[in-house]
Amino acid sequence: MSTDTTRAPELTEEQELLQQTVRDYVRNHVAPHAAKYDEAESFPEIPWAKARELGLCAITIPEVHGGTAMGTVAASIVVEEVSRVCPSTAVTLSVHNSLVSSTIAKHANDAQRQRFLPNLASGEWLGAYCLSEAGAGTDASDQQTTAVRKGDRFVLNGAKLWITSGTHAGLFIVFARTSTAPDLAKRSRGVSCFIVERATKGVSIGKKEEKLGIRASPTTEVLLQDCEIPADNLIGELDKGFRIAMDALDVGRIGIASQALGIAQGCFDESLKYAKERRQFGRPIAEFQAIQWKLADMATGIDAARLLTRRAARMRDAGEPCAKEAAMAKLFASILANRTADEAVQIHGSAGYSREYLVERLFRDARITEIYEGTTEAQRMVIARALLG
Ligand SMILES: Cc1cc2nc3c(=O)[nH]c(=O)nc-3n(C[C@H](O)[C@H](O)[C@H](O)COP(=O)(O)OP(=O)(O)OC[C@H]3O[C@@H](n4cnc5c(N)ncnc54)[C@H](O)[C@@H]3O)c2cc1C
Structure with missing residues (x-):
């Protein structure tokens, strides 16, 4: 049976193709460089240049302004896939596509869209x-x-x-x-x-x-x-303008939920692989129930986070209000990312504490998802406000 829990029947053919394209991009142009940029604390120049070439910074921009108009679900797929390996590159894309480009596309007038969007679509300007x-x-x-x-x-x-x-x-x-x-x-x-x-x-x-x-x-x-x-x-x-700031954060939070989801997925992938390889007491640690239960809980949480995130993204694309749903997705996915990263380090034992292993970086990167674009507490405030009317 496939362990690829990222497959979701509701993706369109175009979105599945995009997912595949981004996976190739991540494998060839992001993964080989991610640890180096983290270590040097430097901007991911190579991944960003290739993202521009592939049109990954044009996703939320109308075609008439040089974009591909693929929408919020597509932007979420991009951020999720990139976050499995490099959450830094992913947030660069998320802020650019969601907080900035889609906000200008939605709230600016025609003349402003014409002035600002083409340079954002080409990636000439990072937002x-x-x-x-x-x-x-x-x-x-x-x-x-x-x-x-x-x-x-x-x-x-x-x-x-x-x-x-x-x-x-x-x-x-x-x-x-x-x-x-x-x-x-x-x-x-x-x-x-x-x-x-x-x-x-x-x-x-x-x-x-x-x-x-x-x-x-x-x-x-x-x-x-x-x-x-x-x-x-x-x-x-x-x-x-404050209502524009808040509307931008609705779509931005779908991006951060996608980042958290990708981090959790990356942690799961690495943990599954490691648990099958690492042997103790004469057998793979994957044969111990303690490890199996961690993997089962991780996979279940990831599926739930993906359903919440895709629901919010689909609502945004349909033009429906989604402040509550975006906050729910971010709240759930960011807590999950931190829990999953913690379990991934535990499954890796000492190896998980070493910079040689991806889960060490994902563990550090997960923490921010509970803070920016509204803390975990702020998401609960948004949700409660919507519930209480
Ligand atoms: C890496 C990074 C990137 C960022 N990128 C951007 C960006 O691009 N653009 C941008 O504008 N901002 C950005 N931010 C800022 C970020 O969105 C804010 O830091 C965040 O919203 C929290 O604000 P604060 O740090 O001032 O925390 P505070 O508001 O001081 O909160 C401190 C603590 O008190 C809690 N708290 C506050 N008020 C309440 C309340 N009413 N009820 C319960 N608890 C409460 C908070 O949840 C938190 O736990 C970024 C931050 C970081 C760390």
Whole structure:
């Protein structure tokens, strides 16, 4: 019987073909380099260049703007497959495709889509999403970055923190406070959404974080100092950008659920292989019930996480509200990824504690999935809010 639990009957022919293409890409262009980039804490240049060539950064962009318009399920498949081996490359693709490109495709006007999407589709520009600040984490509405209208321009000032791909991004989606009216100043209603091109005067990259995991995904400060952008770079309505930030996070969370799912799948694959090879007491450790039960629990959790993630992705593609379902998928898959990575290290014994084995890196990389794009606690808040009405 097949142990490939990633097969799912509901994938279309096009999606299955994509899955196969991404598996080949991962085998040939990601796996050989992933440990090296992690060790050096450097951006995954070779995987990113090949991803561009294969059109993996065009998946959520309409064809008319140079994309392949394959949608959220397809983007989820890409992130899942890449995360089995390199969660750093996977989050680079996830932020680019989900948080950035699909948000511009959905919320920008025609002229803006025409200006920004072709460069994102080709990968000429890598996209970054700038919501977090020193004081705006889980409470993302407490934005201190400001955007002040000056004629036909906005002038932005502030510091964004923890920005994925900061060092390499060519385009930033930036959220900033545009209203200081007393009733709006401390609330989500006075926040607007802007596009800032990297080449704009006043944009600089601050401190790069040294991290526990996803070390090949550069996380930086993005500083905006008297940064003047055309007023045409305002996405959506003035003072109403926070709802765009939250809508972007719905689709972003499907991406992180996919990343967590891929990490769990990678841990399972490695554990199954190792359990059959490693012999103790004169037989493979896979023959011990203690190991078999771990494998059974891992596989069951992975199937459940995949069903939740694909459900949320399909709802997004159908244009249905999916905040609750995306949060459920991320909540479940991220906890599962950490538990599965922990069990994978245990099955590997001392080998699992060594950098020579993939599960060591996946164990470190799993941890972030419970933190970014809303912590585990934040997902529970979103779900509970939806349940309570
Ligand atoms: C590697 C990495 C990449 C990132 N990439 C990006 C990016 O590209 N763009 C971006 O904008 N941000 C990014 N972030 C930021 C990330 O999304 C935030 O760090 C995250 O939302 C948590 O915010 P915080 O760190 O300020 O935690 P805090 O909000 O300070 O939370 C601390 C703890 O308190 C809990 N908590 C807070 N409020 C409540 C509450 N009301 N009820 C219960 N518990 C609560 C939290 O769950 C958490 O456990 C990234 C972060 C990291 C580490």
